[in-house]
Amino acid sequence: MDFSFSEEQNLLRETFREFSARELGKEYVRWLDENRDFPPEDLLAKIGDLGFFGITIPEEYGGAGAGMIELCIALEELSAGSGAVALAAALAPAFGGRPIGELGTEEQKQEHLPQIARGEEKWCMALTEPAGGTDILGAISTTAVRKGGEYIVNGSKMFISGAHVADYILLIAITDREAKRSRGLSILLVDAQSPGITINLIRKLGVHACGAAEVHFEDVQVPARNLLGEENMGWYHLLGTLNPERVGVAAIMLGGARTAFADALEYSGQREAFGKPIGQFQIIQHYLADIAIEIENARNLVYKCAWLCDSGGRYDVEATMVKIVACRAVEKAALYGMEIFGGYGFTMEYDMQRHFRDYRQGMFSPISNEMSMNYIAQSFGLPKSY
Numbered sequence: 104m105d106f107s108f109s110e111e112q113n114l115l116r117e118t119f120r121e122f123s124a125r126e127l128g129k130e131y132v133r134w135l136d137e138n139r140d141f142p143p144e145d146l147l148a149k150i151g152d153l154g155f156f157g158i159t160i161p162e163e164y165g166g167a168g169a170g171m172i173e174l175c176i177a178l179e180e181l182s183a184g185s186g187a188v189a190l191a192a193a194l195a196p197a198f199g200g201r202p203i204g205e206l207g208t209e210e211q212k213q214e215h216l217p218q219i220a221r222g223e224e225k226w227c228m229a230l231t232e233p234a235g236g237t238d239i240l241g242a243i244s245t246t247a248v249r250k251g252g253e254y255i256v257n258g259s260k261m262f263i264s265g266a267h268v269a270d271y272i273l274l275i276a277i278t279d280r281e282a283k284r285s286r287g288l289s290i291l292l293v294d295a296q297s298p299g300i301t302i303n304l305i306r307k308l309g310v311h312a313c314g315a316a317e318v319h320f321e322d323v324q325v326p327a328r329n330l331l332g333e334e335n336m337g338w339y340h341l342l343g344t345l346n347p348e349r350v351g352v353a354a355i356m357l358g359g360a361r362t363a364f365a366d367a368l369e370y371s372g373q374r375e376a377f378g379k380p381i382g383q384f385q386i387i388q389h390y391l392a393d394i395a396i397e398i399e400n401a402r403n404l405v406y407k408c409a410w411l412c413d414s415g416g417r418y419d420v421e422a423t424m425v426k427i428v429a430c431r432a433v434e435k436a437a438l439y440g441m442e443i444f445g446g447y448g449f450t451m452e453y454d455m456q457r458h459f460r461d462y463r464q465g466m467f468s469p470i471s472n473e474m475s476m477n478y479i480a481q482s483f484g485l486p487k488s489y
């Protein structure tokens with residue numbers, strides 16, 4: 104058993120760590136949080152120059168042909184600077200690169216993968232609907248009706264990260280209304296500029312620099328050749344995207360937890376009470392120790408899951424667990440961080456309030472912690488509770 108990273112992986116980490124330190128300084132990240140609903144193009148271009156968008160895209164399509172471990176390293180380091188930037192950057196590889204790489208026709212791969220690798224296409228995934236995200240099979244009502252050489256799409260999607268800037272939408276819609284729902288969904292690659300699509304940004308508590316939007320489809324025409332994978336098998340195809348998504352989000356939360364911890368540690372050495380730095384008080388030390396334990400746990404499971412993903416084995420339960428473990432790490436870092444900062448944690452002058460706001464998004468996206476627990480419990484053979 105070997106827990107070490109390769110020389111190339113360590114170099115990759117160093118490259119992204121230096122990038123974060125240089126390009127995602129505290130002042131700039133505060134500005135992003137207050138002023139942006141997506142990272143500026145010049146910042147995305149610099150991330151592209153590091154090869155980020157093509158990390159997992161095969162070499163023959165212009166990528167590096169690396170795996171989930173490398174992607175997690177880059178995401179962890181980017182999100183140590185800004186979780187919102189890491190999430191925004193991850194959308195195209197996650198919702199364009201991976202599904203097209205796994206399910207696409209040669210024509211679809213040629214059309215999209217080189218552009219994604221170069222950072223020239225932005226993607227989002229539209230699965231959740233206004234009627235619910237957890238029980239998506241029960242809530243989904245968006246339809247794609249085949250008429251000749253096209254699908255006609257009608258319906259609405261909710262909370263779609265990056266939809267307001269996307270070039271393409273990975274859309275999940277009903278293509279067979281009569282079939283059992285899990286056997287009647289398909290995935291379509293939709294040009295986000297198509298007539299009939301309207302997009303409204305949603306105001307939200309945190310992760311401001313990666314906005315989420317409502318997306319409405321009214322008689323949107325999608326060429327039939329934009330079907331991804333097999334018709335009516337979309338639900339099963341999607342499962343291949345969901346596990347890496349959970350691991351990637353966990354890597355992003357891991358980076359966020361690290362930064363909240365570092366801020367809390369630094370403050371505990373600076374702030375004094377009773378003539379001593381507060382970091383000398385046992386309870387503050389224990390808060391910090393507790394955060395460090397959770398971070399170590401999350402790190403171990405993130406990279407174990409990434410390794411399982413790259414090894415091609417089954418890891419759906421671990422991928423669901425890691426989302427929760429990483430949530431706990433960042434939650435503990437933000438909650439104890441707020442304690443350590445005392446009243447200053449509650450002001451907008453320090454970043455702890457942002458860590459505190461941002462971590463909430465991971466609690467229910469891409470899957471809620473409650474539903475994750477259901478899934479894990481069922482894996483022991485316990486009956487479905489819902």
Ligand SMILES: Cc1cc2nc3c(=O)[nH]c(=O)nc-3n(C[C@H](O)[C@H](O)[C@H](O)COP(=O)(O)OP(=O)(O)OC[C@H]3O[C@@H](n4cnc5c(N)ncnc54)[C@H](O)[C@@H]3O)c2cc1C
Nearest residue numbers: 228229230231235236237262263264315468469471473489
């Ligand atoms: C900022 C943001 C970004 C997002 N980005 C995307 C995106 O890019 N693409 C996309 O498709 N979706 C996205 N989502 C949607 C996200 O995946 C859903 O919010 C999530 O799946 C939960 O769905 P819901 O909000 O409708 O809550 P509901 O499904 O209404 O659930 C409400 C509560 O009930 C609980 N619950 C429901 N069923 C059960 C059960 N059986 N057992 C126990 N508890 C249960 C849930 O855990 C939750 O606590 C995003 C959401 C947000 C807020």
